[in-house]
Amino acid sequence: MSSKKSAPQRPDQTDHLPEQSRQALHGFNKALDDATRMVVKGLGAERWQALTIPLLSILLSLLVISVVILAFGNNPLEVFSSILAGAGWFAKSNYGGGQSQLTDLINLATTLTPLLFAALGVVVALRCGLFNIGIAGQMVLAGFIATVFVGYSGMDALVARPLVLVIGVVVGALAGALIGFLKYRFNIHEVVSSIMLNNIFMYVVAYIIKLNYHDPVSRNMRAASSDARLLTDPVHLGEASARLPVGFLLAVIAAFVLWFFLTKTRQGFEMTAVGKSPKAAQYAGIKIGRTVVFAMALSGAMGGLAGVTHYLASVPSIAPNVLPSVGFDGIAVAFLGNAHPLGAVLAATLIATLSTGATYMSSIVGVRQEIAALITGMILLFTACGGYLKSWLENKKSMIADADRAAADRAAGSKGGDGA
Amino acid sequence: MSILDVNYAAILVDGLSFALPLLIIAIGGIYSERSGIVNLALEGLLGFGAFVGALFVASTAGLFAAHSDLPMYFSFLFAAIGGGMFAVIHAVLCIKFMANQVISGVVINILSVALTGFFTSTINANFFGQASERFMLQTSPRWDIPFLMDIPILGAAFTRVYPFMLIILVVATFFWYLLYKTQFGMRVRAAGDNPQALDAAGVNVSRVRFGAVVISGVLAGIGGMSFAYSISTNFSPAIYMGFGFLAIAALIFGNWKIIPTFAACLIFGLTRSAAFNLLPVFDASAAVLDLALAAPFVVTLVLLAVFGKKNMAPRALGDVYDKSKR
Numbered sequence: 186m187s188s189k190k191s192a193p194q195r196p197d198q199t200d201h202l203p204e205q206s207r208q209a210l211h212g213f214n215k216a217l218d219d220a221t222r223m224v225v226k227g228l229g230a231e232r233w234q235a236l237t238i239p240l241l242s243i244l245l246s247l248l249v250i251s252v253v254i255l256a257f258g259n260n261p262l263e264v265f266s267s268i269l270a271g272a273g274w275f276a277k278s279n280y281g282g283g284q285s286q287l288t289d290l291i292n293l294a295t296t297l298t299p300l301l302f303a304a305l306g307v308v309v310a311l312r313c314g315l316f317n318i319g320i321a322g323q324m325v326l327a328g329f330i331a332t333v334f335v336g337y338s339g340m341d342a343l344v345a346r347p348l349v350l351v352i353g354v355v356v357g358a359l360a361g362a363l364i365g366f367l368k369y370r371f372n373i374h375e376v377v378s379s380i381m382l383n384n385i386f387m388y389v390v391a392y393i394i395k396l397n398y399h400d401p402v403s404r405n406m407r408a409a410s411s412d413a414r415l416l417t418d419p420v421h422l423g424e425a426s427a428r429l430p431v432g433f434l435l436a437v438i439a440a441f442v443l444w445f446f447l448t449k450t451r452q453g454f455e456m457t458a459v460g461k462s463p464k465a466a467q468y469a470g471i472k473i474g475r476t477v478v479f480a481m482a483l484s485g486a487m488g489g490l491a492g493v494t495h496y497l498a499s500v501p502s503i504a505p506n507v508l509p510s511v512g513f514d515g516i517a518v519a520f521l522g523n524a525h526p527l528g529a530v531l532a533a534t535l536i537a538t539l540s541t542g543a544t545y546m547s548s549i550v551g552v553r554q555e556i557a558a559l560i561t562g563m564i565l566l567f568t569a570c571g572g573y574l575k576s577w578l579e580n581k582k583s584m585i586a587d588a589d590r591a592a593a594d595r596a597a598g599s600k601g602g603d604g605a
Numbered sequence: 606m607s608i609l610d611v612n613y614a615a616i617l618v619d620g621l622s623f624a625l626p627l628l629i630i631a632i633g634g635i636y637s638e639r640s641g642i643v644n645l646a647l648e649g650l651l652g653f654g655a656f657v658g659a660l661f662v663a664s665t666a667g668l669f670a671a672h673s674d675l676p677m678y679f680s681f682l683f684a685a686i687g688g689g690m691f692a693v694i695h696a697v698l699c700i701k702f703m704a705n706q707v708i709s710g711v712v713i714n715i716l717s718v719a720l721t722g723f724f725t726s727t728i729n730a731n732f733f734g735q736a737s738e739r740f741m742l743q744t745s746p747r748w749d750i751p752f753l754m755d756i757p758i759l760g761a762a763f764t765r766v767y768p769f770m771l772i773i774l775v776v777a778t779f780f781w782y783l784l785y786k787t788q789f790g791m792r793v794r795a796a797g798d799n800p801q802a803l804d805a806a807g808v809n810v811s812r813v814r815f816g817a818v819v820i821s822g823v824l825a826g827i828g829g830m831s832f833a834y835s836i837s838t839n840f841s842p843a844i845y846m847g848f849g850f851l852a853i854a855a856l857i858f859g860n861w862k863i864i865p866t867f868a869a870c871l872i873f874g875l876t877r878s879a880a881f882n883l884l885p886v887f888d889a890s891a892a893v894l895d896l897a898l899a900a901p902f903v904v905t906l907v908l909l910a911v912f913g914k915k916n917m918a919p920r921a922l923g924d925v926y927d928k929s930k931r
Contacts, residue, residue, distance in 0.1 A: 374916070374918075377905075378909075380854045384847070385906075388895045388896065388898045388899035395891070508847070516711050555719050558719035559716070565712045566712050570704055
């Protein structure tokens with residue numbers, strides 16, 4: 186396969202060196218070779234690379250961040266463990282009234298929900314070869330319409346909450362389908378139309394809020410009634426109590442359903458086919474336009490659900506003139522999760538842990554909480570190099586195989602003596 | 606106020622002061638994308654450039670005379686260097702490590718927001734002894750251009766001009782010339798349309814692309830620094846307002862060509878400044894401003910729907926160049 190030779194086979198260029206350093210060099214080469222073999226053995230199994238490479242990225246980024254933290258004179262282990270404690274994975278040293286490790290975990294689930302939905306939206310579009318950067322706009326629009334029509338209506342919770350979710354799906358799907366339609370019908374690049382629509386939704390919603398639904402104290406949109414919010418009534422958990430996020434289980438179920446849809450159904454297959462090669466898909470009789478619009482609608486539906494679970498659960502209400510950063514974080518989560526619905530669940534858990542735990546860490550250790558975003562960026566940076574690592578592993582694998590074969594040949598040759 | 610009291614000069618100048626930084630960022634994007642490298646990183650690059658420029662101003666505050674404009678000019682230089690250096694990450698990821706270019710762009714944006722936020726407050730606390738998440742800049746001087754300002758009607762565009770507008774005009778003209786009239790520019794365009802042919806002609810495709818991406822960072826840095834002076838007179842994480850993405854929209858609207866992209870930037874800039882300046886005339890409530898600000902985006906979408914049919918991205922955009930493939 187490869188014309189390059191592995192390190193031990195290189196012609197010996199060390200003759201001019203004194204014996205001692207030559208031995209040291211050989212020892213070093215040997216160690217390097219062993220290390221390479223170990224890495225290749227550990228990461229070479231392609232079946233597990235979807236998992237091993239992100240894990241390696243996380244490990245490497247934690248190492249780099251540790252150096253940064255050390256440079257500022259803090260203990261990295263303390264930082265990491267207090268982030269985990271802040272997110273509810275470990276017990277904190279003490280809790281305020283009504284709080285416990287369980288309520289921290291529930292908070293984590295509440296912030297995780299919209300992030301996971303947003304990431305699923307990005308994943309669905311990516312599978313069809315589309316980049317939905319418009320999740321943020323779909324979130325604002327869905328959250329706004331749900332608040333206006335259900336949030337102030339005084340409906341009973343049993344009706345209001347499902348209705349909010351339905352509005353999220355429908356509004357998001359329509360907004361997403363519009364992007365797909367513009368791409369298919371008018372050849373407008375989805376990234377451009379998404380950015381335009383993000384701004385249009387943001388400003389129009391801000392206009393209506395300031396006209397009719399302004400809360401003069403918070404300067405935000407008036408909050409929806411608690412019956413319409415996607416949080417249950419407070420549940421007592423020992424001494425603590427918390428509101429459970431309605432959307433959390435739904436988001437996890439959605440991830441599994443999407444996984445099934447994308448891999449096991451005809452329409453999912455058609456979407457993936459269009460994403461891999463539109464021309465080949467067209468040749469196979471797949472209707473591209475319909476598939477693109479459908480994929481964007483599905484992606485938008487996830488964005489809409491992200492919107493209602495964000496604005497009607499995780500934050501109090503909509504702040505006018507601001508696009509939710511969750512919509513953009515979802516992109517990072519989707520990539521970190523390898524554009525796979527189940528990968529997105531793991532990645533969203535990690536990113537939500539970092540962002541919710543950072544506040545507590547900052548108050549305990551005193552390192553600024555932006556370190557969480559720095560860790561996220563680093564992880565993604567190393568993940569982005571995953572493709573390179575894969576081809577490097579392939580390369581090394583064939584090199585090692587070559588070297589082993591050559592060694593075996595040599596061994597056989599010296600035994601045979603006279604040869605042919 | 607009546608319609609006669611409208612400050613048309615302000616509409617023109619404010620519009621240009623928004624359109625020109627957007628243009629220089631978009632030209633950066635054009636360089637990168639014409640060479641075949643998708644650049645969603647503009648947002649992060651402009652922010653990091655502005656951070657480095659503002660850091661220079663903040664750290665040399667005592668070295669210059671009290672009302673000297675020199676730090677301002679240097680800040681643009683440092684912003685360009687900072688943006689270019691940050692763009693090296695994008696170039697290395699996309700070219701050397703063959704990363705997915707969209708992912709790499711997202712990485713740069715996240716890293717930029719995180720790094721500048723983290724270091725602005727940390728440097729402020731540790732070196733300048735103040736708890737602040739911004740670096741203050743001094744107010745930019747504004748010039749009236751002699752003679753040109755006396756031209757009827759259009760002359761208004763030459764009054765109360767920000768110095769950075771002239772800097773950008775010069776830089777933009779240079780990079781327009783470089784892209785369309787020189788060998789290097791032709792190589793950049795070839796790298797994005799037919800890298801195999803460029804390679805066959807004996808040119809190192811990776812090196813050309815690397816240069817183009819670094820240029821995109823340099824130009825984005827200058828644009829970011831301009832926004833820091835015109836919109837806020839400080840550097841804070843508030844600089845990440847989506848202007849980088851707007852520049853991407855402008856360059857795709859302009860079909861990856863510099864002059865049409867300038868037209869798109871003018872639409873954004875002038876409608877925006879018209880909205881701000883005309884509202885008091887119609888006695889409109891502040892809320893209407895939001896509707897007016899949405900207008901340029903609607904206009905762009907409609908224009909794209911009408912004229913966008915023949916829009917064509919560079920053919921090799923987003924592809925990792927692989928010598929062995931044909």
